[in-house]
Amino acid sequence: MSETEKLEPCPFCGEDVAITYPQAGDTREKWGAATCISCGAVGPDVRTDYDTSENAPWRAEAIKEWNRRALPSRSDVLEEAARVADKWSEWRAPNSVGQKIARAIRALKSKDTDNG
Numbered sequence: 001m002s003e004t005e006k007l008e009p010c011p012f013c014g015e016d017v018a019i020t021y022p023q024a025g026d027t028r029e030k031w032g033a034a035t036c037i038s039c040g041a042v043g044p045d046v047r048t049d050y051d052t053s054e055n056a057p058w059r060a061e062a063i064k065e066w067n068r069r070a071l072p073s074r075s076d077v078l079e080e081a082a083r084v085a086d087k088w089s090e091w092r093a094p095n096s097v098g099q100k101i102a103r104a105i106r107a108l109k110s111k112d113t114d115n116g
Contacts, residue, residue: 034066
């Protein structure tokens with residue numbers, strides 16, 4: 001199995017991820033990371049000790065760090081979306097569409113809790 005197959009997809013765009021190689025002469029050549037091929041999201045840097053080989057030990061650490069990221073729960077995402085809609089309605093106008101959206105999102109969250 002290749003290292004790209006071991007990497008989880010990008011949490012931002014869902015696309016494939018690769019291990020970025022330090023480039024000779026690059027001022028960052030002692031650091032490496034997993035990087036999304038599509039959107040360019042970069043995982044935590046890991047020390048490479050200037051080893052640019054295909055089987056360098058730091059590559060496994062870069063994979064581990066990328067895959068370790070925490071994804072928010074559906075409940076947390078819904079609550080944050082409702083909070084943003086509330087804030088938007090405070091800014092735009094009371095009793096606006098934003099408040100209706102916030103109520104609808106919280107209803108979804110409540111339904112999830114009731115079914116879960």
